[in-house]
Amino acid sequence: MRSTSVFCLICIFLCATHSTDAASKNDTLFQTADSLFEAGDYFVASIEYERIYYFSEDPRYRFLANLHKARALKQKGEFARARNDLQRSVTARVEEELRFQLFYEMAFCAYMSGDFSDALSLIRQIHHYFGNHPDIGQIYLTQALTYLRLESWDELRNHAGHWVENHEYANEKAKELLKALSAKIETENIPSPTEPKKARMWSTFLPGSGHLYAGEPAWGALNAFSQAFSLGIAGVLIWNGFYIAAGTGGLGMFQSFYFGGIRQAGELAERNSRSEMEQFKNNVAHLLFSIENALKAR
């Protein structure tokens, strides 16, 4: 009788263990992955989250695993991959809070991966689906930065105004920064791009002027001097009766400087235009971060 009891008890114990396992399985599902994430081993953590996503049959756990995996990928700087992975959960039926997090992460990853049009599209979806969400303010900075990268100056101006003025903790500092931002992105303050075509045209008719237009007067002066010098050599050689040498040496050198100068003026115009705009955008981005900090400081 006792043996039978022992047998039954063992069976119960085994069954209980299994059922306890089943119950606690979901609670401990993320333990390994989370601890790896916290330890900074994002590569293995991302595999463990993917494992949960693959093996779990519970849509909520799959959703969470995908979201956590994206966070691990973000830590690795793989934003484009995180953005693509998150797309898998778009149709999942979970509570609104989680869906908001998903869209927020997708917009953020799209922005960080440099796909600003996609980021803007996702931000618009967030406003459409979660317009009344209490944490909607989280997206405002990313939205402003997206407008900035897309050079949508009017939208940026309107959005920044809306962001600060309607903020719960709008303060004087934030308002001052908003004024500075609005002044900074006035049309006349936005750097107008220097056109490579125009720079080349200037250099074609007046050596060195294309460089000047591109914002490189020193290179312009050097190029103009080089052309004048090579023409001078050609003149001296002709004066001394070295006609062939004047043609091959002096004029040969002149044509190299002349055509090289035209090409260089175009390249400098393109490069400087890009770097000037980049610098301007970085300054504006700095202002946007300052606004965010001011709003957080309350």
Added chain:
Amino acid sequence: MRLFSILILFCFFGLVSTDLNAGDKTKELDFARHLINRNELNEALFVLETIEPQSLSMQDSVFHLSGWVLYRQMKLKPSANLLLKVSENSPFYLKSRFFSAYNFSHINQAQKAEEILYGLKLDAKTMHGSMQNFQLSGLALLNRDFDGFEKRAEKFTGSFHAFVSEEKNMHRHYERLTNAPNRSPFVAGLLSTAIPGLGKIYAGKTAEGVVGFLYIAAMGLTAFDFYRGSGPQSALFISTASIAGIFYIGNIWGSVTTVNRQNREFNHEINQRILFDMHIPLRNAFN
């Protein structure tokens, strides 16, 4: 009775746990396949490395999948070595052998590739048998063994969709190789000595040859102009003539190296085409 019950339980538990363990490994393989399908190759490799195979078939699967991941990552040598470890009983055996041979072909180890392909005992009338012959014909071309290619090409059937057009391409590569002009660096040097730039035109670089000729002619004429006006002792003549001479010798040397470079480029280009045409049938047949 009590002891007996416990013994039965232990046996039962042992069997269940072994079975669970094997099941877990199979699941891990499925997971690795899932990662490969998602193109998460580093992650798949990591998972595969952690699997301790419980059976020969599982071991074969691990070797095959690991080799496949490394192949996708273009790590061809380790891929080839892993694929070679797949045993003959595995359903992945043929695929692994063919891809292993292909990997060796790609890393200039044609002899090793031939050994693998010759080791396959296949009926010549089947698709795999014909593919074996086709791959060997590609290897013969890579080795520039034209007699070997002709013998293999006679057995081309043209009846397997997976590589019917590639068989035709192999014939084209053969014709290109056999009709390719055999340019000599020595002749190119001689031609450029006679007329600067002519060696480069002979090597197939017409634009380089014409530009080279114009440069040297301009320099020569400049030196001549200074010679005519200032005499042979003048610094202007000596300096321009020296520069012209350096360019002249440089042009001869350039013509010699151009022929070698041209030959190298031609061989590289045609080898890439051959390897490409060897590769397509494998992907068609095994994927």
